Amino acid sequence: MNRWWWLTIGFVCWMAIGFAAFGGRESRVDSESAQTAGRAGRIVSLAPSLTEILFALGLDEEIVGVTLFSDYPPAAAKKPKVGSFWKPNIEAVVAARPDLVITLGFAQHRSLADRLERIGYNCLTVDVEKVSDLFRVIVEIGAASGTQGRAEDLAGGIKNKLQALSDLIGTEEKVRVLWIVQRQPLRVAGRDTFVNEMIELAGGENAIGTTIHKYPPIGAEQIIASRAEVIIEPAMGQEDLNLQRRQAFKYWSKFGNLPAVGNDRICVISGDTVSRLGPRLYDGAETIARCLRPHLFED
Amino acid sequence: MGLTVLIMVMMACAAVGTASISFRAALEGPGEQATVNPDYEILVNVRLPRILLACLVGAALACSGVVFQALLRNPLADPYILGISSGAGLGAMIAVVAGFSWTLWGRSPIAVFAFIGASGTVWLVWFVGRLTGRFHVTGLLLAGVVVNAFFSAVIMFITSIARADKVYDTIFWLMGYMTAEDFLTLWIGAGFVLSGILALFFIAPQLNALSLGPDNAVSMGVNVKKTRLIAFLVASAITAIAVSLSGLIGFVGLVVPHAVRLVFGPDHRQLLPLSAIVGAIFLIATDTLARVVIAPTELPVGVVTAIVGGPVFLVLLVKYSRQVGWMK
Amino acid sequence: MSGIIEVDNLSFAYTADREILKNISFRVDAGTFLAIAGPNGAGKSTLLNLLCGLLAPDSGTIKVDSMPVGSYSNEALAEKFAVVRQEPVPAFGFSVIEMVLMARTRYFGSMGFESRQDRQAVNEALEATDTAQFAARPLSSLSGGERQRVFIARALAQSSSILLLDEPTSFLDFKHQVAIYDLLKAAQLEKNKTIVTVTHDINLASQYCDQILLLGADGSYYTGNTRTVLSADRIRKVFDVEIFEGKIGQERFFIPLGKSTRERGQSDNKNSQSPHL
Numbered sequence: 001m002n003r004w005w006w007l008t009i010g011f012v013c014w015m016a017i018g019f020a021a022f023g024g025r026e027s028r029v030d031s032e033s034a035q036t037a038g039r040a041g042r043i044v045s046l047a048p049s050l051t052e053i054l055f056a057l058g059l060d061e062e063i064v065g066v067t068l069f070s071d072y073p074p075a076a077a078k079k080p081k082v083g084s085f086w087k088p089n090i091e092a093v094v095a096a097r098p099d100l101v102i103t104l105g106f107a108q109h110r111s112l113a114d115r116l117e118r119i120g121y122n123c124l125t126v127d128v129e130k131v132s133d134l135f136r137v138i139v140e141i142g143a144a145s146g147t148q149g150r151a152e153d154l155a156g157g158i159k160n161k162l163q164a165l166s167d168l169i170g171t172e173e174k175v176r177v178l179w180i181v182q183r184q185p186l187r188v189a190g191r192d193t194f195v196n197e198m199i200e201l202a203g204g205e206n207a208i209g210t211t212i213h214k215y216p217p218i219g220a221e222q223i224i225a226s227r228a229e230v231i232i233e234p235a236m237g238q239e240d241l242n243l244q245r246r247q248a249f250k251y252w253s254k255f256g257n258l259p260a261v262g263n264d265r266i267c268v269i270s271g272d273t274v275s276r277l278g279p280r281l282y283d284g285a286e287t288i289a290r291c292l293r294p295h296l297f298e299d
Numbered sequence: 300m301g302l303t304v305l306i307m308v309m310m311a312c313a314a315v316g317t318a319s320i321s322f323r324a325a326l327e328g329p330g331e332q333a334t335v336n337p338d339y340e341i342l343v344n345v346r347l348p349r350i351l352l353a354c355l356v357g358a359a360l361a362c363s364g365v366v367f368q369a370l371l372r373n374p375l376a377d378p379y380i381l382g383i384s385s386g387a388g389l390g391a392m393i394a395v396v397a398g399f400s401w402t403l404w405g406r407s408p409i410a411v412f413a414f415i416g417a418s419g420t421v422w423l424v425w426f427v428g429r430l431t432g433r434f435h436v437t438g439l440l441l442a443g444v445v446v447n448a449f450f451s452a453v454i455m456f457i458t459s460i461a462r463a464d465k466v467y468d469t470i471f472w473l474m475g476y477m478t479a480e481d482f483l484t485l486w487i488g489a490g491f492v493l494s495g496i497l498a499l500f501f502i503a504p505q506l507n508a509l510s511l512g513p514d515n516a517v518s519m520g521v522n523v524k525k526t527r528l529i530a531f532l533v534a535s536a537i538t539a540i541a542v543s544l545s546g547l548i549g550f551v552g553l554v555v556p557h558a559v560r561l562v563f564g565p566d567h568r569q570l571l572p573l574s575a576i577v578g579a580i581f582l583i584a585t586d587t588l589a590r591v592v593i594a595p596t597e598l599p600v601g602v603v604t605a606i607v608g609g610p611v612f613l614v615l616l617v618k619y620s621r622q623v624g625w626m627k
Numbered sequence: 628m629s630g631i632i633e634v635d636n637l638s639f640a641y642t643a644d645r646e647i648l649k650n651i652s653f654r655v656d657a658g659t660f661l662a663i664a665g666p667n668g669a670g671k672s673t674l675l676n677l678l679c680g681l682l683a684p685d686s687g688t689i690k691v692d693s694m695p696v697g698s699y700s701n702e703a704l705a706e707k708f709a710v711v712r713q714e715p716v717p718a719f720g721f722s723v724i725e726m727v728l729m730a731r732t733r734y735f736g737s738m739g740f741e742s743r744q745d746r747q748a749v750n751e752a753l754e755a756t757d758t759a760q761f762a763a764r765p766l767s768s769l770s771g772g773e774r775q776r777v778f779i780a781r782a783l784a785q786s787s788s789i790l791l792l793d794e795p796t797s798f799l800d801f802k803h804q805v806a807i808y809d810l811l812k813a814a815q816l817e818k819n820k821t822i823v824t825v826t827h828d829i830n831l832a833s834q835y836c837d838q839i840l841l842l843g844a845d846g847s848y849y850t851g852n853t854r855t856v857l858s859a860d861r862i863r864k865v866f867d868v869e870i871f872e873g874k875i876g877q878e879r880f881f882i883p884l885g886k887s888t889r890e891r892g893q894s895d896n897k898n899s900q901s902p903h904l
Contacts, residue, residue: 003501004498004501007498007501010494011490014489015487018483018486018487018490022481022483022486068596086467089590091345091590094344094345107409107468108468108471115481118481213461504739507721507732508732511714511729514710514712515710515712515714517681517701518679518681518705518708518710519705519730519732519733520702520705520706520732520733520785521732560719560720564720564722565721565725568740
């Protein structure tokens with residue numbers, strides 16, 4: 001069929017032209033030079049935890065875009081929004097004319113950063129999964145935004161406070177903790193999470209052993225087998241903590257066998273400082289420590 | 300056929316019009332080359348690629364829907380009926396969950412794996428459907444149902460054991476989204492989709508004949524085997540590409556062919572090009588809505604296509620159903 | 628294009644144990660109107676499918692214009708045979724003219740458009756079948772008889788030398804039955820088409836067809852000129868039913884007699900015309 005040949009030829013030519021014209025990824029930005037540039041004047045942050053870090057570095061004036069639900073510090077909530085954490089709006093980001101865009105490392109953010117860089121914007125992509133990441137990222141952000149000094153101070157400060165906490169706890173035996181993420185279905189924080197790290201910093205250990213999931217759903221058997229000494233539930237939203245405490249108590253009373261329940265050691269804490277891995281790490285760790293060893297904090 | 304050209308012009312206008320509808324009122328100023336001008340950046344590097352992508356994907360899905368309906372002689376067929384959706388979804392999910400970060404020529408692993416998943420599933424379904432020997436429409440449909448069910452179950456399984464954020468990523472992908480791809484991707488995608496649609500147009504008369512049943516088509520001198528093979532391959536290919544570029548956008552492939560058929564008739568020589576255009580326009584429009592409705596949050600396009608498409612289709616149905624025989 | 632069919636020692640079986648057609652031979656000259664008749668299950672439709680190449684014979688040959696059917700390409704075969712089958716209404720609402728135009732598919736140009744010749748063939752076919760007034764209407768809005776004429780128009784538009792029909796009048800009323808056969812006869816006489824139709828109606832076959840092939844369920848068959856082959860005895864034997872043969876002028880007709888009719892005939896001896904028993 002004559003026309004089929006034409007079609008094939010046309011197709012091949014089209015592809016050849018395409019590769020010739022557009023092939024080769026050019027990134028208009030040299031990311032090396034971007035990071036050693038001076039103070040970035042306009043910064044967009046695509047995650048609440050990153051926003052917290054920026055504020056902690058004193059960059060509140062420079063922030064020109066945050067994602068929805070960036071609620072700490074309160075000033076962050078007043079900043080212009082560029083979409084949600086899961087799906088940032090690229091147009092809004094571009095419209096903010098940023099000198100620097102900071103994103104996390106998961107797929108959506110990574111591809112967004114990719115696109116922004118192709119257009120010609122500076123992007124910094126970081127992964128904040130573990131506590132050690134946090135310190136490194138604070139320094140990276142400091143470098144990218146021209147606030148290295150403050151960054152190192154911030155990171156150092158947190159480390160010192162954590163060290164002090166650790167000294168306070170000393171060599172007391174670790175407390176077995178069950179960290180409840182969700183009650184229906186029941187999900188807990190596993191060992192491979194930053195929550196777990198916070199628990200350990202606070203002198204506890206996860207009552208659940210190693211699991212495949214980071215936040216596994218567990219059944220009643222495992223709860224009982226965990227022999228948890230303390231149950232910690234981060235509170236949902238801003239609701240009355242007392243109300244949530246009563247509800248939690250009612251729920252857990254059916255597990256009378258657990259040491260935590262028997263000793264009335266169910267802690268409902270405010271979720272603010274423990275829901276994201278950010279500069280308030282120490283506050284989160286201290287809150288947990290107060291739950292685990294209230295006697296240490298009677299002052 | 301002059302009608303076609305007219306509508307193409309309309310489409311071009313729709314493309315431009317879309318940009319100014321958006322919530323960014325301060326728009327114009329293209330022509331400025333500097334990185335500093337965000338309006339230009341938005342228009343050329345964000346909006347335009349997105350509109351072009353919507354154009355491609357809309358056309359691809361609509362044409363694919365037309366062809367599957369003809370091939371399976373079933374007005375309820377859509378491009379995903381033979382398992383492409385679950386295959387692509389599974390591919391995407393595997394890519395996300397396994398955390399691949401390498402890229403193929405800079406294309407994200409999700410897209411690549413989704414494409415592999417989609418194409419692989421098509422072959423699987425074809426193979427299973429042909430276990431009965433001859434090409435049998437029912438066999439193919441059943442194979443599609445089975446494969447869909449199986450892969451969906453696997454997807455749910457992976458969902459239950461994977462990390463929350465990874466699952467979230469996949470869900471967004473599954474709901475269908477439009478992103479501003481770079482021009483190379485667009486060009487390549489366009490190459491495939493345009494040649495695909497053209498190839499399907501070449502076999503349009505044969506598709507007409509095929510709707511009378513294979514025996515009759517053969518008696519009229521149509522090479523049924525060749526027609527079916529081309530139709531199946533090409534339609535699956537352009538669907539797989541559409542899906543790998545923009546996730547699973549439903550409704551377009553099912554409803555646009557029907558709408559166009561209701562208004563313009565079932566002759567595939569018209570139906571194909573018109574469906575392509577209408578599909579493109581439809582997706583551009585719904586994508587704009589998806590972007591704009593609750594800015595700065597973006598709705599997944601798949602949601603808007605269904606919400607908008609449903610009532611529109613009902614209206615068409617009521618208005619034109621008397622003219623069409625099969626509605627009796 | 629002539630349209631000569633030569634069948635030589637044709638045998639076919641769907642499954643190994645039941646042979647439907649056993650060593651059948653017959654010849655149809657160009658421009659002949661052949662009827663294939665016989666009881667249910669005798670293999671009439673099967674024979675039709677074998678003739679047009681949809682099925683392959685187990686043994687024996689079928690030749691069209693001196694070449695075996697199997698040796699023709701699909702397109703070349705479409706020039707020999709146009710087939711009108713029992714058809715459900717198609718799922719998509721094609722109009723009459725679109726339907727008939729499909730017969731010209733193999734002639735379409737590279738961009739899929741029909742030529743003036745194609746349109747002419749379609750118009751002629753519509754005229755011949757008296758369906759031109761329906762041209763723009765969807766097929767499903769027509770009555771059974773009108774639809775059947777459209778299908779025949781499609782077969783005519785294909786411009787083949789042979790027309791094969793599978794019980795074209797089985798669901799039609801008298802008027803339409805006659806109309807269809809008139810149509811076919813005209814096609815035969817005016818366009819010199821060879822026409823082969825499977826039919827249950829012996830009488831119409833007797834009126835219109837030059838040649839007949841009677842297929843028995845046991846594999847026996849009779850073929851030849853309608854006048855010579857058709858007789859009450861033979862029909863009785865092939866269809867296993869009592870037959871009353873009558874004559875009006877030159878035309879003979881055959882009426883099957885059931886139990887009740889026979890009994891009535893026996894008890895009522897005063898009839899002027901006594902049946903052949």
